[in-house]
Amino acid sequence: MNLITTAYGDIQYEKEDLILLSDGLFGFSELTEYLLICLDEEDSTLLILQSVQKPEISFAVINPVLLCPDYSPVLTPEELFSMGVEDSGELSYYAICIVKKNWAESTVNLKSPLAINPQTLKGMQVVLEGSQYQFRHQIGDLLQSSENLDTESGCDVKC
């Protein structure tokens, strides 16, 4: 199948590639089908979450572990049930970024990541209750604290 996107040109995809978010993203509940696209074929650091239903809608997402090595969200039993898994560790997580001109000022939303079951490609955006994560962490700050702690485990998220 072919999708003509506003920002990324023509994208060829198969039905099996579709990420299904049955509740959509917060504020975008009507958009339930997405593609995860690598910006660069050799690198999947930064990915694009592209809506299939509205070609102009896309988000930049990142694997949060790259910014915060000990990132380990804990979902509620209800959320795990609806994702069809027993443990939060079985899911893949993507954090949505607000990309600024100065990359270090870009922020990443660690508080409400997108959780995807890698087996079924079904996912949902969750809000991590009572966690130390926030909606807007500056990427520059996160990288600095994870570099400082390179030899230790974890990153020092100041929340």
Place this chain on the structure above:
Amino acid sequence: MLILRRKKDESILIGDNIRITIVECGSEGVRIAIDAPKQISILREELSKAEVVNKDALMPQSEFLHAMQAALLKRHPQHQENTSDKEPGMEITTDQKDNIAAAAENES
């Protein structure tokens, strides 16, 4: 701001048609039941914040994206080898990359 003390199963009324009842109190939090007309939007505050953040993140500019990717790659060169097969994600073909480049040019 009005602050009231309520016990379990007690309610407060707001206007003619909103009733808030305390269902359960515990150390983990308070469970409340809200009876309100359908047209009234009721949202956990953090969900409304999550909506705002998502809206702010909408449609990143591609030149900023590429700059950020380059900066991240510099700091995480090892990630290239670590790309796991199980992670969902599609690659953009060379043709598609050309399209992206063209789209980026059109944008600027």
